Amino acid sequence: MADKKIILTESQMPRHWYNIVADMPNPPAPPIDATTNQPVDPAKLERIFAPQLVQQEMSSERYIEIPEEVFDVYRLWRPSPLIRATALEKALGTPAKIYYKYEGGSYAGSHKPNTAIPQVYYNKLNGIKRLCTETGAGQWGTSMAFACNHFGIEAVIYMVKVSYYQKPYRKAMMEMWGGKVIPSPSEFTAAGRAVLAEDPDSNGSLGCAISEAVEDTLTREDTRYCLGSVLNHVALHQTIVGEESLRQLEMAGDYPDVVIGCAGGGSNLAGIAFPFIRENIRGNLKTRIVAVEPTACPTMTKGVYDYDFGDVARMTPKMKMYTLGHRFMPAGIHAGGLRYHGMSPLVSQLYHEGYMEAVAYHQLECFEAAALFVRTEAILPAPESSHAIRGAIVEALKAKESGEAKVILFNLSGHGHFDIASYDKYFQGELVAYEHPEAEIQRALGKM
């Protein structure tokens, strides 16, 4: 019987992150400073981000060594297991082999500590005392609270208001690790007050919470800002996921025909996929890469590829990316996560240039996939991750139809232990197959 779990030892772990910029045929489109319409001056970014991270953001070096202090924290739960979804395969009656990389075993419950740890570490090296960030569903805030607690830095977390009230246990988890959590939009910042003036009952959005966190950062010299997705250095840190997966599949004697990740800002997808895109480019291989997003926030499948701001108050540089417009407000009815209006510029460019595909599914299809997964493989997935599960099931059923013994790999980016309320709604039949209306998309894009 083949192994169910493929486990690396610590000494077999990769000691570097992989920077896909080194292998992209076209250089990435640079971020633009909206005040000058010129590429952003890196020195300006250093008021917001640690200089080491700015350097990684702009780097085209292929491999970047993981610092010893970061590796030492990774070791708490890494290497993460690669698991063969034998029970799911059986339930589907597919000849395909389905593997998933399980990132929910981190202490914050998702892939996000892979980047929170190095981000906090580099800030610590520079003597920073306080880090501001935003969080949507709470996964990123939890990861930052965990990492800041480890390195002895204060974490200030602007949490999208609808999640703050819907996910009190995420908030409590952040507070357990010493984080300070503020519901956004708040009265503490001009950006928050502006949104509240327009709509006092605003649910908040990631774009607004980013504006608040950046504004707060700029008011204090001892403070810097961290972002949990989208940026090049975040994608870089996440490649540990794909590098481990490559080694694990080699141990299993398999190679994937398709690699799947859910896509919010693009970081867990980048993490699992970029090393395989490297193999495609350098080794002339043909592994398909599939990004899965919700129809409630269809950034890649329905958005435009253009320069846009990362936040609603237009404080960030403009990035060339797939976007629904920085004024996009996700519907409160959507319970599946992945609500950001933009997409990693690297993921966007690779998609635009044909190195990956994108599909969108309704939340009901994704919750249904999650329900099948928990009843077969027994892990309760994060609603975000359930999009990747849906993607893998669709591929496995296609393989069943064609009778091909495909190898499918997907990233199970996190567990859903804090998302029980959403699952409860699903089982009570309170969720609908929501699709963000085309007219709303056009309206938000019109305000770009």
Ligand SMILES: *Cc1c(COP(=O)(O)O)cnc(C)c1O
């Ligand atoms: C944040 C999050 C995502 C979405 O973010 P990406 O940057 O697209 O990876 C997906 N899954 C989980 C579990 C998350 O916490």
